[in-house]
Amino acid sequence: MHIDLPEKRYYKIGEVAKAFGLNTSHIRFWEKEFDILKPKKNNKGNRLFTPEDLKNLQLIYHLVKEKGFTLEGAKIKMKQQPKIVKGNHDIILRLESIKAELINIKKEIS
Template sequence: MESGEKRYYSIREVADLFNVNISKLRYYEKEFPTLSPKKNRSGDRVYTKAEVDHLREILDLVENRGFKLQGAREYLNKKQTAQSDAARMIDKLREIRQFMVELREKMNASDV
């Protein structure tokens, strides 16, 4: 994280950033379960950088690319599933690589 970058953003700051009403942000929280900003001690919503980026993607899908809310939810779910599948595949490939490295070391050790 850059030193000048904020850790949390208020709902007002996020609304101003995207030029939308606060009520629209609250509505999107209900429509997109993956968007769930925490609340601070006084009960105000606070957004992290990741949540701001996620909201940026939602707004792009709905407002710029013409997705309906249901379509945007499905698109994001498929994207998340694909990312999870890719992460599992990478983990499996790392396990296989580690096995192959250990096997090579054992084979080299037996040649000595």
């Protein structure tokens, strides 16, 4: 899944939820369920997600929504083979960005 967010240091939960097509409560639930999600909180308690948090969210989204893993299954998969899962996900993200770029080039040519 390719998310379209501008380059920033921190993202608010509403921006993240909109980019992923999820509710903010869904993001908060995943934060409780997965240890790799650790957004910072400001003085008001608002969650601020870093680009690293977004990569972890993309990985969770990929396993749960695209591959059909249960939350428990996704946790087990990430604990058993963390480097393989992250490496494969990074490759998928790069291929998706290449595909998007090729589609843009095709549109410009047409």
